Amino acid sequence: MNLPSGSGALRPGVRLVWALVAAFAVTPAWAATEVPVWHTLKGHNAEAFQDLIKAYNRSQSDVKVVARAFDTPEALDKALGAAAQSKNLPALAQIGDSHTLEDVARRSYVQPFHVLQKSSAMKNTRWFVSSDNAFVHDAKGQLMAFPYMLEIPVMYYNQDAFKKANLAPAVPQRTWMELQGQLVTMANNGSRQCPLTSDLPVSINLENLAAVNNQFYASADNGLKAKGLPSFSFDSTYVRHLSLMISWVRSQIMVRPDAGMHSIERFSKGECAVLMSSSSHIGEFNGQRKLNYAVSGLPYYPEVTRKPGNPFVSGSGLWVMKTPKPVTDATAAFLGWLSQPEQASRWYQQTGFLPLTQAAFDATPASYYAKLGQWRDLVAVYSGKAVLTAQGFRIHNYPAIRSRFQQILDSALSGQQPAVTALNMASTEANKLVRQR
DSSP, rough: OOTTTTOSSOOOHHHHHHHHHHHHHHHHOOEEEEEEEEEEEOOOHHHHHHHHHHHHHHHHHSSSOOOOOOSSSSHHHHHHHHHHHHHHHEEEEEEEETTTTHHTTOTTTOHHHHHHHTSSSTTTTOOOOOOOOOOTTTTTSSSSEEEEEEEOOOEEEEEHHHHHOOOOOSSSSSSHHHHHHHHHHHHHTTOOSSSSESHHHHHHIIIHHHHHTTTTTSHHHHHHSSSOOOOOOOOOOHHHHHHHHHHHHHHHSSSSOOSSSHHHHHTTTTOEEEEEEEEGGGGHHHTOOTTOOOOOOOOOOTTTOOSSSOOOOOEEEEEEEEEOOOHHHHHHHHHHHHHHHHHHHHHHHOOOOOSSBBHHHTTTTTHTTTTTTTTHHHGGGGGGGOGGGSSSOTTTHHHHHHHHHHHHHHHHHTTTOHHHHHHHHHHHHHHHHHHHH
């Protein structure tokens, strides 16, 4: 624009034109594509995820990821249903597999992750967890969700509590009966209030009692066979084990399992010697300066198996919703960034979720594992082919079954019924629920 010669102060109209020119010069022609992500992460892990989102948003200007946290998976699921009705879906949602993968995959507003992967920069990514693992994989081994929050149950132990009880070496035994002897010793030498606790009663005492002892959890190869409905039949190993757990609660070497966060908080504060829980607490525990802890595998029965097997993978993934193409493309860009070794390795080390990719596992230095006991070995096996009993399980109506199992176990561990009665009831009711439509 040429100003008239000899002009002094700009006239009001000219000043307005220049202001508009300046505004357009610094404002993008279009806003960044928004990628809403819904999740149920808590505490430390939620903060770690939010930090990654902030880093991604700073790294470029085309995509803006916006996270929304929900208190429970049920609250998120309810909101998803409403969002589908109003056609205002998020781009990504954290949903647990719940061992009923098809129930999620059949939703009209969900698209399989492997479809998005094939049309993006992630198509050649080497994911860490083997494709023969049934968790978030379909029958063909294809990923149905971005495998971001996968976890396994482990045994955490407070090394100071073991040393205080003069247990050498200061590590828990891997057999249930030898562990019992250690718990008695610790109860008598400083850990009386809480020798052992857990927040996963069904996972530890039913599901993974099978997997770690290299046994099937349900018939029809844990429900993975194409033909035949799976069923439950809890044999003498389960009766023996639950009877042992009842005796541990009665003799106060185990605090009755609590499905809430109380057990996690007690171990984090150093009040409990041993905790059986999800690996996803590793990052939180690493942040506790006064907690001298390490990680071991779950116990097993040598009378049942010569060497312990691997527990089932559990947790959740980020499921991709059906959204307009610009949002879908932006979602793929964000997930591709999370998959890069630097970000994926950071997530693994900061949380305790299983590595997202093989590159993330390979990029993790030996120093990270220095104080974590068996953690590296416990993780490494999941990149290889899983034995049939540890590939996972697929059971219709399993959320309702698990809820009932938890009620029955709580009743038994409270001393209200013997192990054999509780387990007979559990199998009978579960087999009815499997057949409910």
